[in-house]
Amino acid sequence: MSTVLEARTGSPVRASRPRPRGGVRRExxxxxxxxxxxxxxxxxxxxYPVVKNLVMSFQEYTTKTFFTxxxxxxxxxxYVEVVQSxxxxxTVGNTLMFTLGSIVGQFVIGLLFALFFRKRFPxxxxxxxxxxxxxxxxxxxxxxxxxxxxxxxGGVLNQALGLVGIGPVPWLTSPDVALIAVVLVNVxxxxxxxxxxxxxxxxxxxxxxxxxxxxxxxxxxxxxWHITWPSLRPVVTVTLVLGVIYTLKVLDIILGLTGGGPAxxxxxxxxxxxxxxxxxFDFGAGAxxxxxLILFSxxxxxxxLRVNRKQVDE
Amino acid sequence: MNRNAAKRSTLIxxxxxxxxxxxxxxxxxxxxxxxxxxxxxxxxxxxxxxxxTSAPVYQEVYDACAAEVxxxxxxxxxxxxALIAKVLQQASSRTLPDxxxxxxxxxxxIAASGALSPxxxxxxxxxxxxxxxxxxxxxxxxxxxIAPVVNSLGLIYNVDALAEAGVEVPETWDELRAxxxxxTTDGRYGLALSAANSFEGTWQFLPFMWxxxxxxxxxxxxxxxxxxxxxxxxxxxxSVSSSVVGWxxxxxxxxxxxxxxxxxxxxxxxxxxxxAAEGLNFDVVQIPVPTAGDTSIAxxxxxxxxxxxxxxxxxxxxxxxxxxxxTEDEHQITMANGRGAVPAGExxxxxxxxxxxxxxxxxxIVADARARTAILGEEWPEAATQIYxxxxxxxxxxxxxxxxxxxxxx
Numbered sequence: 001m002s003t004v005l006e007a008r009t010g011s012p013v014r015a016s017r018p019r020p021r022g023g024v025r026r027e028x029x030x031x032x033x034x035x036x037x038x039x040x041x042x043x044x045x046x047x048y049p050v051v052k053n054l055v056m057s058f059q060e061y062t063t064k065t066f067f068t069x070x071x072x073x074x075x076x077x078x079y080v081e082v083v084q085s086x087x088x089x090x091t092v093g094n095t096l097m098f099t100l101g102s103i104v105g106q107f108v109i110g111l112l113f114a115l116f117f118r119k120r121f122p123x124x125x126x127x128x129x130x131x132x133x134x135x136x137x138x139x140x141x142x143x144x145x146x147x148x149x150x151x152x153x154g155g156v157l158n159q160a161l162g163l164v165g166i167g168p169v170p171w172l173t174s175p176d177v178a179l180i181a182v183v184l185v186n187v188x189x190x191x192x193x194x195x196x197x198x199x200x201x202x203x204x205x206x207x208x209x210x211x212x213x214x215x216x217x218x219x220x221x222x223x224x225w226h227i228t229w230p231s232l233r234p235v236v237t238v239t240l241v242l243g244v245i246y247t248l249k250v251l252d253i254i255l256g257l258t259g260g261g262p263a264x265x266x267x268x269x270x271x272x273x274x275x276x277x278x279x280x281f282d283f284g285a286g287a288x289x290x291x292x293l294i295l296f297s298x299x300x301x302x303x304x305l306r307v308n309r310k311q312v313d314e
Numbered sequence: 315m316n317r318n319a320a321k322r323s324t325l326i327x328x329x330x331x332x333x334x335x336x337x338x339x340x341x342x343x344x345x346x347x348x349x350x351x352x353x354x355x356x357x358x359x360x361x362x363x364x365x366x367t368s369a370p371v372y373q374e375v376y377d378a379c380a381a382e383v384x385x386x387x388x389x390x391x392x393x394x395x396a397l398i399a400k401v402l403q404q405a406s407s408r409t410l411p412d413x414x415x416x417x418x419x420x421x422x423x424i425a426a427s428g429a430l431s432p433x434x435x436x437x438x439x440x441x442x443x444x445x446x447x448x449x450x451x452x453x454x455x456x457x458x459x460i461a462p463v464v465n466s467l468g469l470i471y472n473v474d475a476l477a478e479a480g481v482e483v484p485e486t487w488d489e490l491r492a493x494x495x496x497x498t499t500d501g502r503y504g505l506a507l508s509a510a511n512s513f514e515g516t517w518q519f520l521p522f523m524w525x526x527x528x529x530x531x532x533x534x535x536x537x538x539x540x541x542x543x544x545x546x547x548x549x550x551x552x553s554v555s556s557s558v559v560g561w562x563x564x565x566x567x568x569x570x571x572x573x574x575x576x577x578x579x580x581x582x583x584x585x586x587x588x589x590a591a592e593g594l595n596f597d598v599v600q601i602p603v604p605t606a607g608d609t610s611i612a613x614x615x616x617x618x619x620x621x622x623x624x625x626x627x628x629x630x631x632x633x634x635x636x637x638x639x640x641t642e643d644e645h646q647i648t649m650a651n652g653r654g655a656v657p658a659g660e661x662x663x664x665x666x667x668x669x670x671x672x673x674x675x676x677x678x679i680v681a682d683a684r685a686r687t688a689i690l691g692e693e694w695p696e697a698a699t700q701i702y703x704x705x706x707x708x709x710x711x712x713x714x715x716x717x718x719x720x721x722x723x724x
Contacts, residue, residue, distance in 0.1 A: 263511075
């Protein structure tokens with residue numbers, strides 16, 4: 001408080017003189033002060049973890065480290081260990097398949113729903129809000145339910161398929177289909193996100209465009225291809241890129257459904273990193289895997305930023 | 315300019331205050347609940363991993379021991395899966411509780427970090443406890459954790475189902491395989507066990523591996539492969555569901571109670587739930603051995619109590635006395651009956667075997683049980699990961715039992 005008073009009483013005296021150099025410095029100082037909270041936040045909550053994770057991946061970081069603080073520098077040894085392990089290729093392949101499958105499924109179904117709900121009909125509002133349901137449930141709860149649904153012997157899905165003569169599918173117990181099952185659940189979980197974003201995008205397309213298009217004979221499929229899709233493209237890009245980043249790091253769904261099994265068939269970089277850190281207590285190798293994962297995400301983050309900038313420029 | 319300057323100064327000050335308060339906020343988080351123990355009234359903090367059902371049983375014992383030692387005990391319950399992460403965080407911020415419950419395979423990891431104090435400092439020697447239990451709580455020759463009650467694995471079978479099919483209780487692998495096949499009917503598997511992609515899968519594989527002479531320090535040995543081949547054969551026979559690769563031990567127990575399996579490999583912690591199941595007539599024997607006359611060696615489970623290095627001598631001493639009290643026979647028996655476990659001490663074990671017929675077989679099993687960390691110590695988690703990975707590879711047909719361990723080691 002005293003500085004405020006001082007500043008008030010002091011200012012008339014100073015006003016008569018030429019502005020001192022200190023004033024400029026004070027102004028810069030003030031600017032930095034305003035920036036400070038944001039900088040502190042970013043450094044503490046984003047910068048520190050990223051740097052720490054990077055440093056950790058070059059160290060032998062074990063349970064001992066937490067008590068003694070000693071973490072010997074091992075250079076690239078963790079990365080070598082991770083990349084050379086028998087299952088690394090499978091893990092990367094699973095991560096890519098999981099992401100690709102989830103994104104394609106979520107996006108296509110999400111877009112169809114969004115287009116469907118563009119038409120107003122009785123109860124459409126209620127149905128649209130029902131679609132958000134997967135978003136409202138805790139992931140652990142919904143994966144437990146999915147685990148029952150997908151159970152090979154007593155699961156509802158297999159019983160239903162049995163009615164139409166399709167033999168019991170070993171959804172979660174065969175390495176050949178487990179990844180598909182996990183992708184299915186993740187698609188279900190991701191549809192609300194896609195519908196919400198795409199529906200919002202569709203709302204922003206002016207009706208006049210369709211009216212004008214209809215006069216020129218563009219209806220139905222033509223209208224979609226020449227009006228809806230081009231107008232929606234910026235939203236589509238954002239939806240896809242954010243979707244990819246969210247999907248790459250999915251952990252809870254896989255842990256809940258299969259725990260990375262059977263026989264590593266649903267092991268992704270995210271689960272691998274988690275297991276190395278919290279099952280084997282090899283935090284260095286776990287950090288190395290998560291850095292590889294971050295590298296994948298980074299590629300898409302850069303795409304996202306570029307697309308965003310382009311939109312702003314336009 | 316006057317007014318502007320004044321305004322700017324005010325703004326500057328506000329900005330400064332804002333940053334200052336932020337700094338204060340972030341700086342303050344380190345303070346907390348370390349109360350000194352000089353005034354004689356000692357309050358011990360305790361962290362355990364008890365579930366809602368067993369917490370009240372332990373609380374009874376905590377209260378009795380707190381009164382005996384003359385301290386107050388504040389217990390916090392943490393989910394078992396979240397415990398290690400919490401302990402590591404507490405270890406680095408020097409805020410470990412005065413008494414810490416640790417699952418026995420984790421004791422060596424944490425003891426190796428230097429976060430625990432040797433229990434011999436408090437006169438706890440583990441005398442009267444079987445060697446397996448001492449091994450589980452020891453690191454480099456010192457005892458760091460003591461388990462008042464322990465558990466293991468046995469073969470739990472549906473008495474009615476066996477009688478109906480005219481099947482004798484199996485004692486050897488051949489008998490087990492034959493019994494499982496004979497008990498398999500439409501809608502019911504002969505045997506259920508957990509071969510999950512987790513340490514639960516590893517834990518359930520151990521009785522077969524160890525009883526066959528296999529060891530975790532040589533996973534590519536023929537004895538280990540034979541044990542895996544045996545389980546794989548039963549899956550191939552169709553008398554064990556191929557879903558076992560996804561079943562946790564809870565799932566196995568549910569399958570057994572629902573009548574979807576006539577026998578299961580599981581532990582005594584299921585007894586309260588099994589006893590409560592209506593119309594279920596079950597009994598327990600040791601897990602069958604490769605050939606008649608072999609010793610059935612099951613893994614030893616159970617949570618130990620440890621005294622972390624908190625730096626407060628008086629509190630650590632009190633915590634030591636408290637832990638010693640927890641291991642007294644009468645408290646062992648209270649905990650064992652309350653949550654379905656076996657008293658760790660030999661004399662308490664004999665007492666409980668005499669009046670709890672369902673726990674009695676487990677008392678015998680525990681006497682021969684082996685600690686998972688006995689051979690490899692802190693290297694155990696790596697071997698455990700290889701074991702469940704190999705089991706998954708074999709049971710899903712991705713590798714032969716012999717190849718599976720080679721692949722999993724890579």
